[in-house]
Amino acid sequence: MRADADPLCLGAAPPALVEVWIRSVRTMDRDALALFVRHTWGHWDAASLRTLAAAVDTRRAHLDGE
Numbered sequence: 001m002r003a004d005a006d007p008l009c010l011g012a013a014p015p016a017l018v019e020v021w022i023r024s025v026r027t028m029d030r031d032a033l034a035l036f037v038r039h040t041w042g043h044w045d046a047a048s049l050r051t052l053a054a055a056v057d058t059r060r061a062h063l064d065g066e
Contacts (some may be wrong), residue, residue: 009043009045010043010044011045011048012044012045012047012048013040013045013049013052018052021036021040021052021055022051022052022055024036025055025056025059026055030063033056033059037056
């Protein structure tokens with residue numbers, strides 16, 4: 001039996017939007033980044049967010065080094 005699709009999922013994030021988010025992530029503080037991740041991954045298909053995930057990891061590493 002297949003699970004029904006999540007009705008709250010918006011599907012794949014458009015690449016142009018992901019690029020905008022990547023630029024935004026570069027200046028977010030810890031709290032904004034955590035909130036952004038929670039909401040973004042809760043509504044968009046995670047596979048379409050791979051490059052964004054890398055940007056988030058880079059920003060977290062930068063914040064950890066401060």
